[in-house]
Amino acid sequence: MANTDEKLQKIANDLLESGEVSLVIGYTKGSNPQRMRPAFITKTEDAGRLSFSRYAVQDLAVFLKKPEVKKFGKIGIVVKGCDEKALNALIQEYQVSRDNIKIIGVECNGIIRQNLADKGETAVSEATVYDKCLICNEHTPILYDYLVESGEPKLNVSGNIKPYAKIEELDAMSPEEKNSFWEKEFDKCIKCYACRQACPLCYCSRCIVEKNMPQWIDTNLEETGNAQWNLIRAYHLSGRCIGCGECERACPVNIPLMMINEKMARDTYELFGYKSGLDINAKPVFGVFSESDFNEFIK
Amino acid sequence: MEDKKEGTVKSEGNNVSDPRIIAFVCNWCTYSGADLAGTSRMKYSDNVRVIKLPCSGRIDPLFIIEAFKKGAKGVLVSGCHPGDCHYISGNYHSRRKYAAFRDLLGFLGVDLNRIEFSWISASEGNKWVSVINEFTDKIKSLNDNSSDIFKK
Amino acid sequence: MEEKYFEIEAENLKKFVNSLISDNFNVIAPKDKDGDTFYGKIDKFDEANLDILLPKMSYKEYLLPKTETLFEYSFSGADVDIKDGLASVTGENKKRVIFGGRPCDAAAGPIMEKVFNWDYRDEFFNERFKNLTIISIACEKPDNYCFCTEMQLSPESSYGSDILLKKEGNKYFAAVVSEKGLELITPYLSLFKETTKDKVPADKDWKKIFEIEKTKGFLDKNFEHNYFQDRFLSCIGCGICTYICPTCHCFDIQDEGNLKEGRRIRNWDSCQFAIFTLHTSGHNPRVTQGDRYRQRLMHKFKIYSEKFNKYLCVGCGRCSRNCPEDIDLKEIARDLSLL
Numbered sequence: 063m064a065n066t067d068e069k070l071q072k073i074a075n076d077l078l079e080s081g082e083v084s085l086v087i088g089y090t091k092g093s094n095p096q097r098m099r100p101a102f103i104t105k106t107e108d109a110g111r112l113s114f115s116r117y118a119v120q121d122l123a124v125f126l127k128k129p130e131v132k133k134f135g136k137i138g139i140v141v142k143g144c145d146e147k148a149l150n151a152l153i154q155e156y157q158v159s160r161d162n163i164k165i166i167g168v169e170c171n172g173i174i175r176q177n178l179a180d181k182g183e184t185a186v187s188e189a190t191v192y193d194k195c196l197i198c199n200e201h202t203p204i205l206y207d208y209l210v211e212s213g214e215p216k217l218n219v220s221g222n223i224k225p226y227a228k229i230e231e232l233d234a235m236s237p238e239e240k241n242s243f244w245e246k247e248f249d250k251c252i253k254c255y256a257c258r259q260a261c262p263l264c265y266c267s268r269c270i271v272e273k274n275m276p277q278w279i280d281t282n283l284e285e286t287g288n289a290q291w292n293l294i295r296a297y298h299l300s301g302r303c304i305g306c307g308e309c310e311r312a313c314p315v316n317i318p319l320m321m322i323n324e325k326m327a328r329d330t331y332e333l334f335g336y337k338s339g340l341d342i343n344a345k346p347v348f349g350v351f352s353e354s355d356f357n358e359f360i361k
Numbered sequence: 362m363e364d365k366k367e368g369t370v371k372s373e374g375n376n377v378s379d380p381r382i383i384a385f386v387c388n389w390c391t392y393s394g395a396d397l398a399g400t401s402r403m404k405y406s407d408n409v410r411v412i413k414l415p416c417s418g419r420i421d422p423l424f425i426i427e428a429f430k431k432g433a434k435g436v437l438v439s440g441c442h443p444g445d446c447h448y449i450s451g452n453y454h455s456r457r458k459y460a461a462f463r464d465l466l467g468f469l470g471v472d473l474n475r476i477e478f479s480w481i482s483a484s485e486g487n488k489w490v491s492v493i494n495e496f497t498d499k500i501k502s503l504n505d506n507s508s509d510i511f512k513k
Numbered sequence: 514m515e516e517k518y519f520e521i522e523a524e525n526l527k528k529f530v531n532s533l534i535s536d537n538f539n540v541i542a543p544k545d546k547d548g549d550t551f552y553g554k555i556d557k558f559d560e561a562n563l564d565i566l567l568p569k570m571s572y573k574e575y576l577l578p579k580t581e582t583l584f585e586y587s588f589s590g591a592d593v594d595i596k597d598g599l600a601s602v603t604g605e606n607k608k609r610v611i612f613g614g615r616p617c618d619a620a621a622g623p624i625m626e627k628v629f630n631w632d633y634r635d636e637f638f639n640e641r642f643k644n645l646t647i648i649s650i651a652c653e654k655p656d657n658y659c660f661c662t663e664m665q666l667s668p669e670s671s672y673g674s675d676i677l678l679k680k681e682g683n684k685y686f687a688a689v690v691s692e693k694g695l696e697l698i699t700p701y702l703s704l705f706k707e708t709t710k711d712k713v714p715a716d717k718d719w720k721k722i723f724e725i726e727k728t729k730g731f732l733d734k735n736f737e738h739n740y741f742q743d744r745f746l747s748c749i750g751c752g753i754c755t756y757i758c759p760t761c762h763c764f765d766i767q768d769e770g771n772l773k774e775g776r777r778i779r780n781w782d783s784c785q786f787a788i789f790t791l792h793t794s795g796h797n798p799r800v801t802q803g804d805r806y807r808q809r810l811m812h813k814f815k816i817y818s819e820k821f822n823k824y825l826c827v828g829c830g831r832c833s834r835n836c837p838e839d840i841d842l843k844e845i846a847r848d849l850s851l852l
Binding site (some may be wrong): 232233237238239240241242243244245248270278280285286289290292293294296297300301322325326329330333334347348351352353355356357359360361 | 422423426427430443444450453454456457458459460461462463464465466467468469470471472473477478479480492509510511
């Protein structure tokens with residue numbers, strides 16, 4: 063652990079010292095021992111604040127969409143495997159230039175669910191990490207300029223806990239049952255748009271809900287407006303979501319957004335053999351087509 | 362039911378025996394196909410309202426949401442057959458989009474019988490008539506009491 | 514009103530709440546849902562979770578609903594029918610009781626009331642506030658994110674509550690501090706035993722870790738300080754802090770409808786959104802997230818207190834606990850007080 067931190071600090075220090083980057087985004091200790099928070103390091107003397115642990119839950123790629131952060135030009139960023147996929151997707155979609163970022167990848171062996179960590183959970187295990195960690199194939203980031211190994215023990219996945227089990231459950235339901243499930247979920251929505259803000263891939267400078275000529279999405283925070291918002295958010299992320307789970311974590315009313323995102327990711331893979339964020343040279347799935355695409359639903 | 366004159370707008374579209382159906386069609390194929398049906402004096406269900414767009418690739422899923430929001434019981438999306446797109450690839454893109462969008466609607470509990478997709482060329486007036494009639498019958502047979510995310 | 518003091522056995526408290534419910538009161542209490550606790554309507558006492566510190570969201574929505582219909586209109590021919598939304602609020606003849614909240618949540622009501630009765634009296638808010646009776650339970654163990662003491666309250670403060678309960682072993686001491694509170698318990702007085710103030714355990718000596726006046730002092734003088742821009746680089750502008758806040762009350766008025774029918778509604782809004790201050794011209798006076806978070810601090814700790822003599826913050830710490838990027842308001846207020 064301490065070793066990981068030292069390596070991170072050294073890399074950040076060197077990058078800043080040589081002027082290769084003007085900002086390093088990483089993690090530092092948070093408001094309690096079981097929390098980490100983002101750190102923005104612009105001076106070498108601050109590099110010592112950098113750290114990484116099993117509580118480093120945030121996807122730092124989200125900051126690359128902020129105009130204030132873009133101003134820094136060349137940026138070094140600390141990423142876990144899942145977050146790095148967000149970087150790939152951003153590069154694929156020409157939001158970030160590969161030349162402008164230095165990717166400091168860290169090996170990650172699972173992140174403890176924040177609500178459990180807040181209650182004092184300290185052990186990384188199948189039962190305490192996020193579902194995304196259980197299906198993770200990228201414990202080591204795919205693409206990086208620097209790699210920092212993790213001192214954390216490997217995550218053992220026995221298969222006893224089924225990640226995103228609720229998806230199959232819902233798939234087996236009738237439309238009415240599915241509807242009543244989502245009706246309850248969307249009823250909770252307060253349209254704070256935290257799901258959008260926390261998403262590294264929701265980078266439109268003006269979101270569809272902020273346009274009112276015409277008003278596509280009802281503004282109310284009731285059934286109709288909430289359902290439309292959640293539907294269109296999920297659609298815009300279909301085939302793009304890399305599964306970092308930040309939307310669901312941010313949601314203050316616990317709507318299981320990752321269920322929808324993961325379902326769409328699975329369907330996109332099934333239909334078009336595409337997984338988001340794996341290859342910076344691949345074309346985004348809805349930017350291309352194949353003549354032999356799935357046609358069964360069309361008369 | 363009162364007698365209604367042919368060719369007049371008579372449907373409020375909000376009851377199950379007389380549902381409103383919105384068809385989003387492309388300018389080059391399906392619209393011409395519908396036009397052919399009309400000029401050939403073929404009859405088809407007058408529950409449908411046709412909205413013409415340049416290409417099926419232009420039919421944004423938001424349009425479908427909007428149609429349902431405003432009370433449509435069914436929505437049809439129709440364009441040129443694969444390979445025939447006036448803009449070469451618009452319908453291929455739209456097919457990909459709609460494969461995903463349809464899945465999403467289904468997952469969120471929308472009855473997929475309420476949304477239909479078809480390829481209808483400029484010469485297929487017959488197909489237009491049968492697609493519209495079959496779709497209208499299907500919508501009429503649905504249980505109107507079921508609710509989904511577009512209905513209160 | 515002169516405060517009155519009662520003792521009530523835990524078993525009788527349960528009876529009291531259950532009788533309120535059976536007597537047609539709408540009782541709102543912390544209730545477990547999806548692994549967290551939220552305020553919600555309870556159908557029996559046992560549904561309430563009184564062990565947790567605070568529900569995830571405040572009960573603001575019972576004073577200022579997520580979406581409030583101000584009026585509805587419909588056309589029939591040339592006639593317009595307009596229905597006042599207030600009618601449906603006054604139509605809620607069931608009185609609401611918030612049971613088992615904490616003193617910080619209770620304090621939010623009278624603080625917010627000031628802005629809703631300033632140059633314009635907001636009938637919607639007032640009607641709801643009037644029909645709300647608040648029974649709070651004093652905190653025994655505030656956590657590290659709590660800072661009500663610094664916000665001129667305390668874990669045992671009765672400000673804003675109608676009845677404040679203090680747990681003592683297997684019984685509660687009830688301080689009835691308002692007419693509303695007395696009126697509520699009067700029909701059930703057989704469950705309560707009147708006592709005097711000296712029997713009630715005295716408030717503990719709660720320590721402050723910073724002086725909020727000093728925070729205000731900093732804000733008074735440093736509108737353009739670099740602190741804001743640097744510190745809030747890590748803010749993603751999600752607005753959760755404002756939506757779950759018991760005192761944040763910004764709203765947005767929107768029209769929904771068509772030429773036949775429609776309504777004017779007011780929805781929750783947040784100063785953390787870039788679009789919040791965006792002008793029609795395209796100019797935005799609050800360009801960066803630093804500007805926007807500064808606004809939140811200014812409104813809470815400076816502007817509101819200058820105008821209404823109350824800080825627009827009760828120190829519940831919800832914004833800190835739930836911030837996805839771990840921005841801790843208590844820490845910030847403390848840092849600013851030391852700068």
